[in-house]
Amino acid sequence: MSALCVQVEGVGLWTPLSTHFEALRHVLAGEALPEAAARPPTETLSVNERRRAPESVMVAIEVASQAVNMSGHAASDLACVFASAYGDQATTDYMCRVLAHVPTELSPTRFHNSVHNASAGYWTIATDCHAPSSAVCAGTASFGAALLEAATQACTRQCAVLLVCSDTAGVGPLGELIGCQLAFGAALVLSPATDEAMPQLRLSWVAQAPRHAPLPPACTTWMRDNPSAASLPVLAMLAAGGGECVVAASERRGLLVQMERTT
Amino acid sequence: MPVTSAPLAVTAYTATSAVGAGLNAHLQALQEQRSGLRRNDFSTAALPCWIGRVDGIETQPLPDAYAQWDCRNNRLAWLGLQQDDFLSHLQAARQRYGSARIALLLGTSTASIAATEAGYRRLEDNGRLPADLRRRAIHNPHSLTAFVAAALEIDGPCLTISTACSSSAKVFASAERLIRLGMVDAAVVGGVDSLCDSVLFGFNSLELISPEPCRPFDAQRRGISIGEAAGFALLERLDAHPHASLRLLGCGESSDAHHMSTPDPSGMGAELALRDVLDRAGIDATQVDYINLHGTASQKNDAMEAALIARRFPHSTRVSSTKGLTGHTLGAAGIVEAAITLLALREGLVPGNTGVHTPDPACSSHFAWRNESRPLAIALSHSFGFGGSNACLAFARTTDGAAA
Known part of the structure; x- marks a missing residue:
């Protein structure tokens, strides 16, 4: 199988105990965790949009803004891929509760926030993309x-x-079954590998189970509690300046991510 | 700078919707202009509207081996996969390339949310989902694709695209990229969306549901009729099928950046996707013989789209919406209308714009209000979704190859 090579031009991260990529470096260095942040600042959204946007959108837009700012690209020019294992579970819980009792009272705003591409919609509107x-x-x-879809693009x-x-x-009942207990978002700005000064990732489709170098206990807890934290091994490689890992990319296959050590 | 796509062979395709299961049922419905819409007999509370419902799903559970995925949406997927020898075409591709060299990309807007809704209607006393529905496999938006990947034994890249009503059009673009880069040799693309309270009462809350069968591009149109459907296509490298008569020429994508639930009335986003598909397919507007429009029968979509056609295409291009037959099948609309577009090319049939009583005066002479018989070489399909997500597909029929 052929491999794809991309360079990483920007990184974003938000979870209550690590609110940007620099903060993650401290976690990876074994330093004490800061106090938990309540919610992301999400300054990219207008005040009006911030009021309408659910938490899922706020987290996605915060990490997107961080990565795009680091990259120096204009957000309006960037194609974007928004991934989420479960979408907005709080909105799904709301929808199912209302539908079970008073379906005609469903809120139109909550309905349009329920689509899986709500974050992509808010982002493209906010950045005129x-x-x-x-x-x-x-x-x-x-x-x-x-990651494979974005690199392919x-x-x-x-x-x-x-x-x-x-x-x-x-x-609610859905949250109890699924067991995702934490807000976590990560973002990368990727472009075709052309600049050797940039961190470069080589991606290949492999029949291998996920594996990665040891991470601090906080990171493994986040990975247990949120499927998007499966991005942490890649973020840790970017922080360390090299390494390799396999991240799950389907039920049965993985994506081998290799980064040549830069010194 | 636009990059021209390499054409791909469409070696199999199928659709199942309210008009019936498989391509023959769809061709017959198109020829007879027979709508599959019926009075709403689905929602759990009364809602006076019309729906495109697929018969028999309730009585056809999945085979035992797939019991964890059993739900309305996956049953509809399974029914759709049994049509038009799709599985034997896939088997041939798997033998030719190997299971890890085939990608699976499916679109859906609500996946199996109907099962989650059902669970909330009969929660246990402790507030948990009932025992028969305590299955993680069906309470997440990847349920459809995970089930189909297991059922088809596909080991290549596997992704659900959920961009509302453009979902199962955008899968063609992702598949084309994976094949062009050599990551895979073939891809199963498609989409499935099934009826559920979330969309019926959700679109009702936005006042977008028509109380009568939908009438796309009618002067008195009153909104959409929601339908359910499943569809699939098998895309392969053209060098493996140099005589394939039906081809994907390219895909165009864009974002409106306008509003979460209404299209940009200027049509700028839709026009960007249109320009993108023409660039990637290496064609210009004068070469387009037919366009299957998004044409939902909402006031704003149809006004925007009629204006777009009038300003971008010569009068030799024929256009119509077929949602009067199937209803708006949301996340499955892209693949169902791709299948109808491929049928139109194969048969030399411009489908009439079903459901219209009085054409909207804003519609130009491009509109085919009734069926027309004429050779078609290149056709497009439009899909525009919530969140301003736009996709246009270009297909071609070649006469130098063997018959389809």
């Missing part, structure tokens, strides 16, 4: 599958692509 946007999922393999379009992978804690 007319480039292609997508919203995808692949269960607990959502990050790996979306970057390599075929020969341009930078924003990848976001985020999930939020579930609530």
Whole structure:
């Protein structure tokens, strides 16, 4: 199988105990965790949109903004891929509760927030982005599958692509069954590998189970509690400046991610 | 700079909707202009509207081996997969390329949410989902694709695209990219969406549901009729099938950046996707013989789309919406209308724009209000979704190859 090579031009991260990529470096270095943040600042959204947007959208847009700012690209020019294993579980819980009792009282705003591409919609509206946007999922393999989709777009379009992978804690009977207990989002800006000074990832489709170098206990807890935290081994490689890992990319296959050590 | 796509062979395709199961049922419905819409007999509370319901799903559970995935949406997927020898075509591709060299890309807007709704209607006393529905496999948006991947034994890249009503059009673009880069040799694309309270009462809350059968591009149109459907296509490298008569020429995508639930009335986003598909297919508007429109019968979509056709295409291009036959099948609309577009090319049939009593005066002479028989070489299909997600597909029929 052929491999794809992309460079990483920007990184974003938000979870209550690590609210940006620099903060993750401290976690990876074994430093004490900060106090938990309540919600992402999400300054990209207008005040009006911030009021209408659910938490799932806020987390996705926060990490997207961080990665795009680091990359120096204009958000309006970037194609984007928004991934989430479960979508907005709180909105799904609301919809199912209302539908079970008073279906004609469903809120139109909550309904349009329920689509899987809500974050992509809010993002493209907020940044006046007319480039292609997508919203995808692949269960607990959502990050790996979306990484392949975003890299494929970057390599075929020969341009930078924003990848976001985020999930939020579930609530109600659905949340109890699914067991996602944490808000976590990660974002990367990827483009075709051309600049050796940039961190470069080589991606190949492999028949291998997920594996990665040891991570601090906080990271393994996040990975247990949120499927989007499956991105952490890749973020840790970017922080360390090299390494390799396999992330789940489907029920049965993985994506081998290799990064040559830069010194 | 636009990059021209390499054409792909469409070696199998199928659709199942309210008009029937498989391509023959769809061709017959198109020829007879027979709508599959019926009065709403589905929603759990009264809602006066018309729906496109597929018969018999309730009595056809999945085989025992797939019991964890059993739900309305996956049953509809299974029914759809049994049509038009799709599985034997796939078997041939698997033997030719190997299971890890075939990708699976499916679109859906609501996946198996109907099962989650059902669980909430009969929660146990402790507030948990009832025992028969305590299955994680069906309570997430990847349920459809995970089930189909297991049923078809596909080991290549596997992804659900959920961009509302453009979902199962955008899968063609993702498949084309994977094949062009050599990551796979073939891809199963498609989509399935099934009736559920979420969409019936959701679109009702937005006042977009018509109380009568939908009338796309009618002067007195009153909104959409929701339908359910399953469809699949098998895409392969053209060099493996140099004589394939039906081909995917390219895909165009864009974002409106306008509003979460209404299209940009200027049509700018839709036009960007249209330009993108023409660039990638390496064709210009004068070469397009037929366009299967998004044509939902909502006020705003149809006004935007009619204006787009009038300003972008010569009068030799014929256009129509076929949602009057199937209803708006949401996340499955892209693949169902791709299948109808391929049928139109194969048969030399311009489907009439079903459901119209009085054409909207804003519609130009491009509109085919009744069926027309004429040779078609290149045809497009439009899909525009919530969140401003737009996709256009270009297909061609070649006469130098063997008959389809």
